[in-house]
Amino acid sequence: MRSVRWGWILLSSLFLFSCGGGLTYPLYLRYQPPKEFPGLQQKMGSILAMAAFKDERREKFYIGYHTPLQGSTNHFKSSPVPLVEALQDSLIQVLSRHGIKTLPFPDWDGKPESLKDLETDSILQIRIIEFWTRGRATAVGTRIKTSIQMVIHLGVKQERKVYTRNVNVEKEVTVPRSTPDRVEEIINQMLADIFDSYFSNPY
Numbered sequence: 301m302r303s304v305r306w307g308w309i310l311l312s313s314l315f316l317f318s319c320g321g322g323l324t325y326p327l328y329l330r331y332q333p334p335k336e337f338p339g340l341q342q343k344m345g346s347i348l349a350m351a352a353f354k355d356e357r358r359e360k361f362y363i364g365y366h367t368p369l370q371g372s373t374n375h376f377k378s379s380p381v382p383l384v385e386a387l388q389d390s391l392i393q394v395l396s397r398h399g400i401k402t403l404p405f406p407d408w409d410g411k412p413e414s415l416k417d418l419e420t421d422s423i424l425q426i427r428i429i430e431f432w433t434r435g436r437a438t439a440v441g442t443r444i445k446t447s448i449q450m451v452i453h454l455g456v457k458q459e460r461k462v463y464t465r466n467v468n469v470e471k472e473v474t475v476p477r478s479t480p481d482r483v484e485e486i487i488n489q490m491l492a493d494i495f496d497s498y499f500s501n502p503y
Contacts, residue, residue, distance in 0.1 A: 322371075322372035322373045322374045322375060323374045323375075324362075324374070324375045324376070324377055325374060325375070325376050325377075325480040326376075326377055326378070326379035326381075327363065327376050327377070327378060327379060327480060327483060327484040327487060328379045328484060329378050329379065329383075329386040329387070329390065329484075329487060329488060329491065330390050330488060330491075331387075331390040331391065331394055331488070331491045331492060331495050332394075332488070332492065333394060333492065333495065333496055333499070334492070334496070335496070336398070337398060337499045337500060340395075340398050340400070340499055340502070341398060341399050341400055343456070343502055343503065344395075344400055344421065344422045344424075344454070344456070344502065345400070345420070345421020345422050345456075345457075345458075346399060346400060346401060346421060347400070347401050347402075347403065347420040347421050348395060348400050348401070348402050348403070348420060348421065348422050348423065348424055349402075349403050349404075349405035349408070349418060349419075349420040349422070349423035349424070350388060350391075350392065350402045350403065350404055350405060350423075350424055351405045351406075351407075351408040351423055351424065351425035351453075352384075352404075352405070352406050352407070352408075352425070353384035353387060353388055353425065353426045353427070353428065354384070354425070354426070354427045354428065355382065355383055355384050355428045356427055356428060356429055357428060357429070357430060357431060357432075359432075360382065360383070361377060361381075362375045362376060362377055363376050363377060363378050363383060363431055363432060363433065363487075364376045364432050364433030364434055364435070364446070364483070365433075365434055365435070366434075366435035366436075366437075366442070366478055366483070367434075367435065367436045367437065368437045369437045369438075369439075376433065376480065376483060383428060383431060384426075384428065387426065387428075387491075390491075391424075391495070394495075394499075403420060405420075405423060408423055408425060408455075410425065410453055410455075410462060411462070412455065412460055412461055412462050414455075415455050415456070415457045415460055415461075415462070416457070416460070418455075418457050420457070421456070421457055421458070422454060422455060422456045422457060423454070423455040423457075424452070424453070424454055424455075425452075425453045426450055426451070426452050426453070427450060427451040427453075428449075428450050429449040429450055429451065430447050430448065430449035430450075431447075431448050431449075431450075432446070432447050433445070433446040433447075433483055433486070433487060434446075435478045435483065437478070440474075441474045441475055441476050441477070442474065442475055442476075442477060442478035443472065443473075443474050444472070444473050444474070444475060444478060444482075444483065444486060445470070445471070445472040446470070446471050446472075446483075446486055446487060446490060447469070447470045448467070448468075448469050448470075448487075448490055448491075448494065449467065449468045449469075450467045450494075451464060451465070451466055451467070452464070452465040452467065452498060454502055454503060456503070459503075461503075463502065463503035465498060465502075467494055467498075469490055469493065469494060471486065471490055473486065
């Protein structure tokens with residue numbers, strides 16, 4: 301009888317602990333361009349080396365949180381994880397549709413001098429500086445603020461140059477009620493704005 305009672309106490313404690321710590325929601329990150337980029341293959345070539353993306357954020361597991369009026373704070377993580385994989389997978393699919401084959405390139409120093417040794421037409425690398433969304437519920441709705449900062453490096457062998465693009469975008473909206481789907485929609489729209497602009501004119 302005593303063992304049954306202790307079992308119920310243990311289960312109740314685990315339940316209260318899980319409720320008190322908030323939940324973690326995966327956000328499926330994907331870049332789906334609404335338009336074509338007819339000159340992209342001419343600028344990047346037909347074979348692109350995909351250098352290892354770098355996540356330079358201090359917090360690498362989560363990509364944001366939501367604080368309700370009552371209860372514990374919920375967190376968000378990218379899907380797939382880690383974040384660099386989510387971005388790489390999404391870009392590879394888009395580039396493939398534009399006739400650009402991608403090959404993994406784990407180690408690149410980012411210097412123009414190394415381009416002559418490439419067996420591909422170009423090489424792409426992204427450094428993630430900030431990727432964070434934060435939502436806070438108020439009496440009139442939820443204020444969601446999302447910030448994305450990254451540095452995009454594109455080395456073009458024929459040009460013998462490395463083109464660098466600094467991206468820093470921020471969006472703040474107030475919605476009647478925040479949901480993981482709504483946050484996911486906001487982030488994916490920001491990614492579309494970033495990469496639509498980039499692939500329209502990479503250099």
